[in-house]
Amino acid sequence: MLQMRNEYGMMIAQIPLTVLDANDFTKEAGSDYTGIYDDHGTLHYLKNGWQQDTYTGLINDRVGWWYVKNGIVDTSYTGFMSNANGWWYVEKGKITFKRNDIVFGTVNGINGWWHVRNSQVVYDTTVANNANGWWYVQNVQATILSLHHLLNTLTNHF
DSSP: OEEEEOTTSOEEEEEOOOOOOTTBOHHHHOTTOOEEEEETTEEEEEETTEEOTTOOEEEEETTEEEEEETTEEOTTOOEEEEETTEEEEEBTTEEOSOOOEEEEEEETTEEEEEEEETTEEOOOEEEEEETTEEEEEETTEEEEOOHHHHHHHHHHHO
16 A cells, blocks of 8 residues: 655555566466567566566477567567477577578587578588588588588589
8 A cells, every 4th residue: 555645744645555466467468478578578487477588598488489588578589499309490580491502600609500400400412502602510510611612522522
């Protein structure tokens, strides 16, 4: 109860006051809801209706895989993240499962070019291309090839 008093200390009004926890979405989403919840355009990661504001990582819900930072989907994030299934390329906060490319970024603390298939970092040995040219991929990391090196690699490996 909020009480207002005048300059003489006399109570002039009482206002009932309810303080809500900003992480409590049980009324809106339900106390059994776990997943990504859209609250007026902000995507929150909830567990049993409560925002998990200390969680950062990948979350799978009924709509897809999301990158969550401090309990909120970070739609500004594009880069690599890992989970129990490996390393993934995240685009604007979501794994699209559509990216097939050689992508520069940081995987497991190592900066470099990485072979990505269906948005997952692939550990293989192959030759692939992207907008920067042809690459020789060995154990995931890619090295740009000259045309001469490319022809030698293709002749020796295939």
